[in-house]
Amino acid sequence: MSRKQGKGSxxxxxxxxxxxxxxxxxxxKSGGREGYKKGKLVGKQNKLDANKDGKISKxxxxxxxxxxxxxxxxxxx
Numbered sequence: 001m002s003r004k005q006g007k008g009s010x011x012x013x014x015x016x017x018x019x020x021x022x023x024x025x026x027x028x029k030s031g032g033r034e035g036y037k038k039g040k041l042v043g044k045q046n047k048l049d050a051n052k053d054g055k056i057s058k059x060x061x062x063x064x065x066x067x068x069x070x071x072x073x074x075x076x077x
Contacts, residue, residue: 041049041056048056050063 039054041054045056048060048064050060050067051057
């Protein structure tokens with residue numbers, strides 16, 4: 001009787017485990033993903049930072065909601 005091998009595992013071919021790949025991707029000298037600075041906004045997140053403090057917070061969403069409301073009232077008037 002032969003035992004079934006798990007999905008993707010081939011006898012005689014040692015490979016990197018999926019966890020190892022993830023670990024090497026996130027482990028770097030900067031402490032996070034490579035190419036990204038810790039604590040900085042990435043991509044279009046700066047558009048969400050309405051009060052320009054470098055963080056996305058409840059106050060940012062309140063300001064965005066207020067701007068949207070003002071924009072709607074100007075259009076209808």
